[in-house]
Amino acid sequence: MGLVSQEPVLFGVSIAQNIKWGAKDYENNPPTQEDVEEACKGANIHDFIMTLPEKYETLVGERGALLSGGQKQRIAIARALIRNPKILLLDEATSALDTESEKLVQDALDKSTLNRTTITIAHRLSTIKDSDMIYVFGKGQVIESGTHAELVTMEGAYTSLVKAQALRETSDATFVKEVSEKKRKKPAYTIDDKVSEDTEYTEELSAKVFSKKRGGFGDFFWLLKKYSSQTLIFIPAAITAFIGGCLFPSFSIVFSKMLSAFGNPNLEEQKKQTNLYALLFFLFAIASFVTIGLRTYLFGKGAVKMSVRLKRDMFSKIIYQDSEFFDQKINGSGALTSRLATEPDDVYKVNADAFPVILNAFGSLVAGVVIAFVRSWMLTLVILAVVPFLAIAQARQSKGVIGGVKKAKSTEELIAQEASESITNIRTVTSLSRENTFIESFVQQTTLPYKTTIKSHYINGIFYAFSTCAQYLVFSLIFYAGSRFVIGGHITTEQMFNAMYAIAFASIALGQSSTVMGFFPKGLNSSSTIRDLFGTEPKIAAFAKEPEEHKFILPSELKGDIKVDDVSFSYPTRPDIQALKHVNVNAAPGQTIALVGSSGSGKSTIINLILRLYDVSDGSVSVDSVDVRDWPLDKLRDHPSLVSQEPILFDCSASENIKYGKPDATDFEVQQASKAANIHNLLMDLPDGYNTRVGGKGSMLSGGQKQRIAIARALIRNPKILLLDEATSALDTESEKVVQHALDKASVGRTTISVAHRLSTIQDADWIYVFKNGKVIEQGNHESLIGLGGTYTSLVKQQSLNVH
Missing domain, CATH: 3.40.50.300 (P-loop containing nucleotide triphosphate hydrolases)
Structure with a gap:
């Protein structure tokens, strides 16, 4: 099937x-x-x-x-x-x-x-x-059936549909309707078409990764500085963590004295000393409770505030990127969603979990070394002599982990992209019986991190084992060297224990920090990619300040005059293929202009350029005599409404989807727009009326129903410019006729540019441009183009139906 x-x-x-x-x-x-x-x-x-x-x-x-x-x-x-x-x-x-x-x-x-x-x-x-057999449906029932010829003779519903789709094919008085008085009196003409078989933009994706070679910590601290208003709380948090870290090695002083007190032959004196040291133990416990609790609260609060702002800013940065950004394969919706979900959390874990423990360990290390030096500088020098070996092992292990994380991260984004695409298009996957294919592909993707990092895990395991083994070797060396110094009379037993436990307690704190070291590679790598995102400026910025040479005066009231003047255009990622070649299109205020032609001939590109989704390569596009490059984007895009060939709805109610066109619209305005789009009655028949959820991407509605909601969303804005990119392609003939009538009424007083394959929807347009291979080859109104007997006439004949 x-x-x-x-x-x-x-x-x-x-x-x-x-x-x-x-x-x-x-x-x-x-x-x-x-x-x-x-x-x-x-x-x-x-x-x-x-x-x-x-x-x-x-x-x-x-x-x-x-x-x-x-x-x-x-x-x-x-x-x-x-x-x-x-x-x-x-x-x-x-x-x-x-x-x-x-x-x-x-x-x-x-x-x-x-x-x-x-x-x-x-x-x-x-x-x-x-x-062989045609069934005509109406309100869920078959109302007519038969062959085309049989149904036409019935003069019923099918015949009405046939007549509604009939096109005028002559250029004389046999026109079914008179040409509207507002039609342009300019004669039609043909442009010599001597172009190569270039095609409209079809970008070959480039896996261009925009990350730069920078240090992870530099990017991380750049983020902390950028969000200083949220991270200033880290300063008292860091001080608290450092003080808390100093407590642990300081405890070695009391602990070593407690051990010495047990060796005091005077039991009364021993009792006094042990009671004192027990009280100090209790005070250390209270101090530890306060410092650890306070540091956790302060770091956690700052990390949460920063994470919320970071997610918001990342999302805003993504949303305001231009079309070229989203044309990149690396910036697919699955990959971007994965980054938005994971990267701020990676930074959060560093701030909330890793930093407190690391600063605590740093405080322990500083206090431990100072105490050890004071109590026995000779023994401390011996200990510090072997510390570099521990540091080298730890650094090598961390380097391997960071490299593995970077490789795994890029693969994880591909996995997320593939999973998102498969689940989103599950109906297509199911209809093709390709469930196992996508499962196998997903399994292959998930095994890539294993294949790319397994070697590094072997090496990291060796260094991790070495660093752990080295800790035991250090303790054996401490006991051996300490005993030699005590026997030689250089230090006392209490001094040896004090120095030894100061380093030991510091080592314990450092060991605890190893449990959070894994957060750093991910956090630092995410910091780098986040900084790269923030540094990616769109070539067409939504709120960019206009340069001095582009100063202009905006029209006080938009009229809707559109001019495409000698425009040539190639999409940025395919500069060698021209989508448009010296194209001229004019639309006077209030006129309806139609763009027709084969797929990939450049029709939709005109709409893209009017909305300034891309900038022209040569020539200019202007709205009310102001180049679109001189319009602030937010103001330029406030005026037109676009209805695309494939309607996009959001997973919310029908009313909310329509209100996306005008957030402050009243319920009355929503209903009026819905009536104009011929969707009101259907919505009222639903159990929850306008509050009925339409499902993800409008999955609970048919294609025609989705399209009519999209049209209502466009009409509710009451736009001065209406852009219709196959706006009625998904509608049945009856609905198309009603909606087209509504669009015809809605186009009064506004400029309408309609891209169409169904010529019945644009035959009453003021001016029609026929595109082929990125050039305009014919133009005129319907009647004058029919008179040419050229490409447009052929298209009309191909779409016509015989009623008798």
């Missing part, structure tokens, strides 16, 4: 691998490259793939983010065809394709349906008019 869904889902691997995962028995009998290419030819995507530098090995990005909707859909179709299934399920399989590609793919699908059962869900009736 093969399934092609309305919203194509691709995985962040190569094009070839995406298609191969659709094959039957993939694990035991993977398809050949010839099989992959044959499936792609059947889906009309082979020629496009061959224009890419890496061809079939080109990475498509997370969820296919680096391809246009039509390109993703054709790859999804190829993935279904490679299965050669007995049952083919097509859920709006060609909804994202342009007319020309749809016809070719539909022909291929028609051929592929021979000797197999095919069930097609379609809004475009041209894709199913040759079906």
